[in-house]
Amino acid sequence: MPIQFENVAIAVRDLEAAIAFFTDLGLTVLGRDTVSGQWADTAVGLDGNHVHIAMLRTPDGNGRLELFEYIHPEAIETGPTRPHEIGMHRVAFSVDDLDESIEIAARHGCHPLRGVATYGEAYRLAYVRGPSGIIVMLAEDLNRR
Template sequence: MPITLENVAIAVRDLDATIAFFTDLGLTVIGRDEVSGEWADTAVGLDGNHAKIAMLQTPDGNGRIELFEYIHPDAIETTPTLPNEIGMHRIAFSVDDIDESLAIAAKHGCTPLRGVATYADIYKLTYVRGPSGIIVMLAQELKPAANG
């Protein structure tokens, strides 16, 4: 049976601020809506489910994130996820320029958890604490030096 990843969904505190963060990083909003009703209650498993949603897509068209801000029931605040906690962990993006991406993130008040690391001379990468406490990994592939 074939299977395809449709999207990753993330509940957020402020939909517009989170959209601004991800669109500044390069994603595109491909749809926005407000959902509620019996179908939403059944699908999500919450009575009175009512949320504002947005679907974002990566420039290559292969990755999608669904963001949702609950109107009802009230959203439940939690402490930000730590990198070693069980459960939904992080969302990761390949970027062309990690320094440029970090500058964009900083405009949104989002900074690395510790710093930028180099993995086996293959990637420069970092974890950033994004809007609503979302952990976002940014990774820039390092190009081997040209022989010449």
């Protein structure tokens, strides 16, 4: 049976701030909803699961990012992940102009973990600490110029 990638879902503490960050980077909102009910409890494995969600899409139409903010149960605040921790690591995007993307992120108070790196002659990239502590990799393909 073939498998197809659907999306990455990320819990955030402030849905509006996360939407603003990702749409400023170029994603578009496909839809928004409030989700609850027995089907959601069963699917997610939490009694009383109740969230506000937004589905975003990359400009090429191939990538989707689902952002959600918990209404119930109360969200559990954790420390931001670090690049070498086991588990969800980061979400990555190809960008046309890395410097411009970093400037956009900075307007949201989101900055590179260390700076801009160059991977051989292939990519300029930076890991940015995004909204709710999400690590977002921004990569500019140097061979697309």
